[in-house]
Amino acid sequence: MKPHLLLVPGMLNDQRIWSDVIAGLGETAYVQVANVLTQSSMADMARDAWSLLASVPNDAPLVLAGFSMGGYVVMEMLSQSRRPLHGVAFLSTSPYPESPEGMDTRQKTLRAMHKDFAKVVEGILPWSTHQVSQAVQDDLRQMMLDLGGEVATRQTQAIMGRTDHRAVLTQLTCPVHLLCGQQDRVTPPALIQALAALIPHAPCELVEDCGHLLPREKPEVVIRHLRQLLV
Numbered sequence: 351m352k353p354h355l356l357l358v359p360g361m362l363n364d365q366r367i368w369s370d371v372i373a374g375l376g377e378t379a380y381v382q383v384a385n386v387l388t389q390s391s392m393a394d395m396a397r398d399a400w401s402l403l404a405s406v407p408n409d410a411p412l413v414l415a416g417f418s419m420g421g422y423v424v425m426e427m428l429s430q431s432r433r434p435l436h437g438v439a440f441l442s443t444s445p446y447p448e449s450p451e452g453m454d455t456r457q458k459t460l461r462a463m464h465k466d467f468a469k470v471v472e473g474i475l476p477w478s479t480h481q482v483s484q485a486v487q488d489d490l491r492q493m494m495l496d497l498g499g500e501v502a503t504r505q506t507q508a509i510m511g512r513t514d515h516r517a518v519l520t521q522l523t524c525p526v527h528l529l530c531g532q533q534d535r536v537t538p539p540a541l542i543q544a545l546a547a548l549i550p551h552a553p554c555e556l557v558e559d560c561g562h563l564l565p566r567e568k569p570e571v572v573i574r575h576l577r578q579l580l581v
Contacts (some may be wrong), residue, residue: 353411353580355379360418361505362494370569379580390504392512396426411436413579417565418442425515437525437579441564442534444541447514456506467499480533480561519548526552527575531560
C-alpha cells in the first residue's frame with residue numbers, strides 16, 4: 351500500500367518551504383501539507399492536521415514530518431494519538447517548552463513585528479540561513495511577506511504556549527529520524543541532540559553547511575531520510 355506523508359511547516363512557512371522536498375519525492379507517497387496559518391494554539395494546529403488525515407485508511411502507512419514549529423505540532427499530534435504511525439521525522443526543532451528567556455525574546459519580536467514586519471523579515475533571513483543562493487533567499491522572503499504579521503503573531507503566541515511533550519517522546523516506538531543543520535542558530539544542534547537523548551533508537555544527522563531552513567537549504571538530505579521512513 352502506498353504510504354501517506356504529512357509535512358508540517360514551520361513559522362511563517364506554507365507549502366513552499368517543502369516545495370523541493372515534494373518535487374524530489376515524486377510518486378513515493380501521497381503527500382499532504384498541514385495548514386498552520388489560522389490557528390492560535392498548537393492543540394488547534396494538531397487537531398486540524400489530524401482532521402486533514404481523516405480519510406487516510408487506518409492500515410495505510412503514515413509518516414509525519416515536522417519542521418521547526420511544525421515539530422512542536424507533530425509532538426502535539428502524538429499527544430493526541432489518533433492512530434498508529436509508520437514513522438516520524440523531526441527537523442530543526444526542540445523538545446523543550448518555551449523558557450523564560452525565550453518568552454522575553456518572543457515578546458520583543460512581537461513588538462518589533464507590529465512596528466515594522468518587513469524589517470523583521472529582513473533580519474530573520476540571514477539569521478536563519480547559511481550560504482543559500484539569492485534565488486532561495488528571495489523565495490523565502492516572499493513567502494514570509496505573503497503570510498504577513500497577523501499569521502506571525504498567532505504563531506508566535508502558539509509557540510510561547512506550547513506544552514512540554516518530553517514524556518510522550520520517550521514512549522515513541524515507531525521509526526524516528528532527527529535532522530538539524532550544523533550551522534543552525536535558531537534551534538542549535540544541542541536541541542536536536544536533546545531530542546535524540548529522549549528517543550535513543552532515532553538516528554540523528556547534523557547536516558553540514560546548513561542553517562535552520564533545512565527543507566530549502568538541503569532538500570536532498572531531507573528527501574533521503576523521508577524515503578527511508580516511507581519504505
